[in-house]
Amino acid sequence: MLTTNQTFQGTVAAVVSNFLFSLLFLFGLFMQPLSGTQVASWRVLMMLLSLVFLVSATNVSVGGFCLFLINTNS
Structure with missing residues (x-):
């Protein structure tokens, strides 16, 4: 379940x-x-x-993001 902060973002x-x-x-x-x-x-x-800048600015790893997507869909 999303928190209010995540929903706002x-x-x-x-x-x-x-x-x-x-x-x-x-x-x-x-x-x-x-x-x-x-x-x-x-x-x-x-x-x-822009995508490279966004990913580097937010310190999100691509592998971690993919795992996050896989875990939220199951």
Whole structure:
């Protein structure tokens, strides 16, 4: 069962992610001279860099996170 703090953090994370996703179309406007494939490639690159930063900033190990996901589904 989730505590109130975990529920709040999850809610904030969901709202922030939805807000950032809604701004994703602006990324293409800032990169106007590039083709659609190049813009998509930059999006993937930025997503991977952001994911690496997020994981390193929160000190979460990938293996531990995978174990957490497996244990919560069973």
